[in-house]
Amino acid sequence: MLSYNEKIRHIAKKILAEGKVEIVIGYRRGTLPMINEPCFIKHPEDVTRLIWDRHCGINLTNYLTQRKERIGIIAKGCDSRNIITHIIENKIKREQLVIIGVPCKGMIDRHKIASQFEEEIQKVKEDGDKIVVTGGGIEKIWKLSDVLQENCIICTHRNPVIYDELVAEPVAEQKDVNRYEDIRRIERLSPAEKAEFFDDLLASCIRCYACRNVCPLCYCDTCFVDGSQPQWVGKSQDPTDIRTFHFLRAFHCAGRCTDCGSCERACPMGIKVRTLTKKLEKDCLELFNWEAGIDLEQRPPLTTYNPNDPDDTFR
Amino acid sequence: MNVIKIDKKTWTEGIGRLQGFYRLIGPVKDGDFYQFKALEKGESPDFSMLNTRLSPKSIIYPQSEVMFEYSLDETRDDCHVIKEIQVEYSPQVVFGIRPCDAKAFLLVQRNFETPEYKDPYWIRLYETTALIGLACNTPCSTCFCVDAGSGPFNDAGLDILLIDAGEYYYARVNTAKGEKILKDSGWSEETETKDAELAIENLKQAAENRITARISTDRLKEKGVPDLFNAPFWEDVAFACINCGTCTYVCPTCWCFDIQDEVRGTDGVRMRNWDSCMYPLFTLHGSGHNPRDAKTKRLRQRFMHKLKYYVDKYNDGIQCVGCGRCINLCPVNIDIRKICEAMNGFEPEQKSI
Numbered sequence: 001m002l003s004y005n006e007k008i009r010h011i012a013k014k015i016l017a018e019g020k021v022e023i024v025i026g027y028r029r030g031t032l033p034m035i036n037e038p039c040f041i042k043h044p045e046d047v048t049r050l051i052w053d054r055h056c057g058i059n060l061t062n063y064l065t066q067r068k069e070r071i072g073i074i075a076k077g078c079d080s081r082n083i084i085t086h087i088i089e090n091k092i093k094r095e096q097l098v099i100i101g102v103p104c105k106g107m108i109d110r111h112k113i114a115s116q117f118e119e120e121i122q123k124v125k126e127d128g129d130k131i132v133v134t135g136g137g138i139e140k141i142w143k144l145s146d147v148l149q150e151n152c153i154i155c156t157h158r159n160p161v162i163y164d165e166l167v168a169e170p171v172a173e174q175k176d177v178n179r180y181e182d183i184r185r186i187e188r189l190s191p192a193e194k195a196e197f198f199d200d201l202l203a204s205c206i207r208c209y210a211c212r213n214v215c216p217l218c219y220c221d222t223c224f225v226d227g228s229q230p231q232w233v234g235k236s237q238d239p240t241d242i243r244t245f246h247f248l249r250a251f252h253c254a255g256r257c258t259d260c261g262s263c264e265r266a267c268p269m270g271i272k273v274r275t276l277t278k279k280l281e282k283d284c285l286e287l288f289n290w291e292a293g294i295d296l297e298q299r300p301p302l303t304t305y306n307p308n309d310p311d312d313t314f315r
Numbered sequence: 316m317n318v319i320k321i322d323k324k325t326w327t328e329g330i331g332r333l334q335g336f337y338r339l340i341g342p343v344k345d346g347d348f349y350q351f352k353a354l355e356k357g358e359s360p361d362f363s364m365l366n367t368r369l370s371p372k373s374i375i376y377p378q379s380e381v382m383f384e385y386s387l388d389e390t391r392d393d394c395h396v397i398k399e400i401q402v403e404y405s406p407q408v409v410f411g412i413r414p415c416d417a418k419a420f421l422l423v424q425r426n427f428e429t430p431e432y433k434d435p436y437w438i439r440l441y442e443t444t445a446l447i448g449l450a451c452n453t454p455c456s457t458c459f460c461v462d463a464g465s466g467p468f469n470d471a472g473l474d475i476l477l478i479d480a481g482e483y484y485y486a487r488v489n490t491a492k493g494e495k496i497l498k499d500s501g502w503s504e505e506t507e508t509k510d511a512e513l514a515i516e517n518l519k520q521a522a523e524n525r526i527t528a529r530i531s532t533d534r535l536k537e538k539g540v541p542d543l544f545n546a547p548f549w550e551d552v553a554f555a556c557i558n559c560g561t562c563t564y565v566c567p568t569c570w571c572f573d574i575q576d577e578v579r580g581t582d583g584v585r586m587r588n589w590d591s592c593m594y595p596l597f598t599l600h601g602s603g604h605n606p607r608d609a610k611t612k613r614l615r616q617r618f619m620h621k622l623k624y625y626v627d628k629y630n631d632g633i634q635c636v637g638c639g640r641c642i643n644l645c646p647v648n649i650d651i652r653k654i655c656e657a658m659n660g661f662e663p664e665q666k667s668i
Contacts, residue, residue, distance in 0.1 A: 266646030
């Protein structure tokens with residue numbers, strides 16, 4: 001995917017110079033290994049700042065919400081699905097966008113590598129299908145496929161589903177992916193075991209809301225956890241309030257989440273927050289045969305009424 | 316300032332002895348990272364960490380802290396009377412504080428203990444806590460403690476500084492509290508000679524030489540507040556910011572809190588919780604007006620506070636100790652080093668960075 005850089009810069013330069021867009025949203029090189037910084041480019045001569053590699057895991061759709069200008073945006077499969085959701089939910093207009101599609105082979109999981117590397121990581125280099133990590137006088141080599149983000153390992157939409165430009169030929173989609181093995185394991189637990197599982201899952205949460213704020217779906221003017229008149233949720237470190245935040249946030253994302261993995265990537269405590277959103281994604285697939293962000297013409301299942309709803313309550 | 320030599324063979328024994336006198340807290344590996352936790356009987360602090368994921372500020376300043384309690388039960392005589400919560404403050408000893416984090420306690424003290432205002436909750440915990448530091452022999456690439464007015468062997472804010480010298484620790488004792496702890500531990504009472512100071516100096520030099528992260532703060536003071544406030548670079552540096560609370564919550568020097576009442580049935584408490592200047596509600600007025608109604612304004616506030624307002628108000632450096640946590644944990648790679656350079660080097664006629 002390193003070879004995409006030139007093409008991305010070329011397209012960005014072109015659409016800026018031709019006046020098709022006022023800004024291009026992409027990534028610039030981060031100051032640390034395994035992280036790049038979302039940025040915007042206004043001038044064609046600055047496009048050399050744009051970079052693309054396996055550390056572009058943050059979903060850029062989050063930066064589109066309610067912007068007014070014409071925008072070029074770099075979008076991998078998941079970002080493109082969130083762009084569709086954004087358009088459906090009136091957070092941005094299709095006409096405002098020039099979508100620079102990026103066929104994606106997966107992003108590296110920085111938490112996974114850091115937790116398996118005892119020293120401070122100083123350099124991370126991609127070498128074919130390997131990743132070479134150095135720091136503190138040691139070197140470790142992993143197979144790329146072993147250190148990808150969990151959501152990328154089970155991704156079935158690596159190619160953008162909507163785009164105006166494509167930086168490379170589409171990549172092969174992964175087939176026969178077992179997306180929900182972990183969720184089925186949790187579903188089989190007894191209520192007491194589930195309670196314990198969720199307690200452990202969320203025990204280290206510091207309520208920084210990075211998972212929520214990095215999520216393109218979470219754009220409410222005032223989130224239910226922040227509102228104080230009325231106040232729905234306590235603001236302390238009480239585990240009940242922390243659980244309430246995470247569970248309700250996941251429900252708000254039901255039928256909208258594309259499993260882009262930004263929430264998990266962003267969490268400073270390494271909490272596997274996707275566990276919650278994935279369960280709802282699974283339910284939407286099984287109950288409504290629904291995948292979010294595939295079709296501009298269809299509304300998410302929780303905002304529609306269907307006389308054939310599988311649940312008696314709604315029929 | 317005495318230096319004592321502690322043979323590592325006697326370390327666990329001393330920790331055990333101290334457990335008889337104090338509540339002990341220290342770094343413990345917890346999943347994928349290190350956290351400060353109360354040490355169980357027989358447990359020793361784990362010094363193999365580079366540093367803990369979260370700073371030790373919560374030991375003195377918990378993320379959620381109940382201050383008062385009250386009853387809404389009108390049949391009670393003390394209905395609606397706000398009473399201070401009764402907490403027992405037993406002496407505690409924290410092991411493994413890195414010098415940057417130790418200095419941070421002195422910075423936070425500026426907020427909680429002033430000539431005019433004394434925060435009883437913070438002060439009581441601070442006074443009943445002894446801080447035992449661990450010098451950094453191998454600082455990380457994001458450590459800029461030296462330029463932030465501290466250093467890998469700095470002992471400001473510490474009762475004792477431990478220096479790992481292989482088979483033994485050197486312990487530099489700074490306070491009477493520290494002396495008492497060493498006495499209670501039974502480690503050693505023999506004061507070391509000049510050779511020890513020389514050995515420490517050598518280790519310190521080696522550690523400081525490893526520090527590669529630098530920031531410039533020398534010109535922050537001379538900059539005009541309106542110039543920096545209106546500088547054009549904020550839009551660029553704030554773009555990626557998602558306005559989460561990570562940087563403020565992992566920061567050892569961020570001290571802001573929010574006060575909340577929580578009632579269950581007729582029992583109520585008034586508590587304070589950490590707050591973050593990144594959150595929109597932080598400055599939302601009762602009128603509905605919000606002077607920091609956009610993320611760029613909120614990000615600017617965080618860095619203006621740390622690198623300009625604080626500098627101007629206290630004339631004692633920046634409100635940052637260079638621990639590097641915010642750099643390492645920011646989900647979108649906002650880097651205080653870059654922003655500090657932009658501020659320090661800013662000239663008003665400049666159009667962009």
